[in-house]
Amino acid sequence: MAQRGGAQRPSGGGQGKICQFKLVLLGESAVGKSSLVLRFVKGQFHEYQESTIGAAFLTQTVCLDDTTVKFEIWDTAGQERYHSLAPMYYRGAQAAIVVYDITNQDTFGRAKTWVKELQRQASPNIVIALAGNKADLANKRMVEYEEAQTYAEENSLLFMETSAKTAMNVNDIFLAIAKKLPKSDNNARSCWMLQVITFKTGETM
């Protein structure tokens, strides 16, 4: 039966510790929020990813050494008008990825505003990552890596340049978040453990 993450007697060892976290993606329109999620969750990339209306929900699980982290991902709409719905999605989130497009300075400015809003409004322990997406278009770069990195450091954000198209750093950024999230603690949406114990016939428990 279920041996996965499970333990065999007698050691009782192994653990199916699973932590569930709510993660929200924020950022200006067309910076690649949905594409990052699609790449992370399905390993796909669509050049013409349709615009997100309201928000979309997906999940993906990553395995760390001793824990399975399950992300409940809320991918939000980028247009300003939908901004008024954003608190619905980031409230209670344990993690956020704020995305900008490295070829567009305005989107970086917008990302900063999102970070500010999260720092002010979201839960205080939220882990925020900044993703400079479309890194494959480095020849059209308008936001310098150093500039973003400095900003990220100043605000204690995780930072990576990513490319949903080439998959560069996509899994990494989610993994980095997973690592940074406290997992033994009430910070998670829920943490639970599956333990599988197998008894052979005649064994006593």
Added chain:
Amino acid sequence: MDAGLSEDELVARAREERATIASRYRLGREEGAVIDSWEDPELEIYHTTDRYGFIHDGRLPQSRTKEESKQLDLEISRLPKWLKMIKSWDKYWGKEKFIKRVYKGIPDRVRGIVWARLLFLDQMKEEQKGKYEEMRRLGCKWSTDVRQIDLDVNRTYRDHMMFRKRYDVKQQQLFHILVAYSMYNQEVGYCQGMSQIAALLLMYLNEEDAFWALSALMASPKYAMHGFFIPGFPKLLRYQQHHDKILEKFLPKLKKHLERNCIDSGLYTLKWFFQCFLDRVPFPLTLRLWDVFLLEGERLLLAFAYTALKLHRRQIARLDMDQILDYLQKKLEKNFGYEDDYVIESLEKAMEELRKAKLDHPGAPPDHELPQQPFGMFTEPSVEKESGVRRDFTEEERLITERLMKRTETIALNGSHLSVDRGQSPLYSANALRLNLCPSSSPSFFSLASSPHCPSLSCHSSFSPSLRCAGKQNSIAVSHAPSLHHLSPPCHSIIHPSPLSPPPYALACSPPCLTVSPPSSLSSHSSPSLSTPPSPAHTFHAASMLRVPHCSSPFSSPVSPPLCSSPTFYKVSPSSSSKVPPPIGHSVFSFPTPISPFSSSVTASQDVSVVFVLWL
């Protein structure tokens, strides 16, 4: 937004950008068009790449399926009747026969003509001759939404032949309609979600007709989509509330199930209502719904939201949060699971049902949902708007957000979601239990959906990991070692948060906080109350099944005793599907015989695996 630029510079930059974008659409694909290679998909580009890097090109079957051919024949046989009706429109329009035929589906070949009639486009055009041209011209020059529209045209139905090529005729038209409309109705401007609607209209109507169709959908009281798309989305909230009312009355169990899984109707109805089910049901069904939508108006939205949930309520009842959202977002679009005709019949019935209950319509809209300004008046955009500086929320937007969040929060308080067994796979036999464990921010009981064997499994939502079957006695339950109320003093203060060291964990902490009674001391008690240090056998239990709670537990108050009392141990037997390892996060249980709490020893009469779930 951009710190380096002055307001004037920002405005100048915005104007230049607008002019560039507009000129690209004017030029189309003529010589001199600047089109990045990625913007222009090859036909072959509609593929997915698997994790190993292989490209898969999804293709349609070479010939029509039987159903498609049948549908096509049917449409062709209906065509003469429709042509006759179109010819003598006034004689048929609004009559029972006409309505019936719309419900049966407008043949695709005359769909455009009929839609135009249903929306009174000729009249609108006649009344406002030249207006579209004017709005298009002004819009290209002044609309502050040009940028967003451009971004969205570039990703609207690019998998449709009409919109495949960048700046091609239909893309030009789509851009122009949206830009013109953003100028024509400045309260709505452009809102994401409109581009797909406009694109759908363009599949059946010419450019100007599509513009007026969009306008009718927004402003005509029959459709009144204006209220959905204006800032703050006031109509959305009103419709969601009404949708909830309908569920409360007709699908209360489903409603509870959704709430238990933290699914506020706002999560799935937004796209349903904003776009009348575009991209949420298969395209042929979408068209059928749009036929009825154009005929009946906004009541279709509520009626079909109800119908869709009603038709799928049994499936949904078996799913947890992730799965429900996936089901509503993706699965229904891929395959609705019922034939279109059956769906529409169900829709008709649902409409009737709602009508009888006086729930078919939420009533007249409040003023603030309606257009406040005259259409088609030109005003120069404010500097703030033009420079793209983000404005603060209006009071109304704030209010609505607050209300929306309150709804979500109320639901979050009452439910939570997590399922251990996905319960869907045929691998799991009927006696596989779907455990739906609900951690919640407050200790409370939940009655849970589960397999038919255990119609009401309840689960304690807080620390206590005990699960009890409140249904049939001999059905199912699982318990995880002693419940935490054995910790004394109450849980939140005792145990050091042990780091994630390899097991065994819990007993390593001191003082010996996990105390499990030796079996003997229990025999006379119906409810265990213990403090003796664990015997080795039980040490094993505790060590392997209990992960200690954290000091800073979210449950600051001690778990209330009644909920924690009498943890029950059940003897478990292997599930028949035990040879198949369930996927991660899945477990299979079957529990034929309950055994008394803390019975002195349980001997496995056959090979058995027990899966324990423990909240941390």
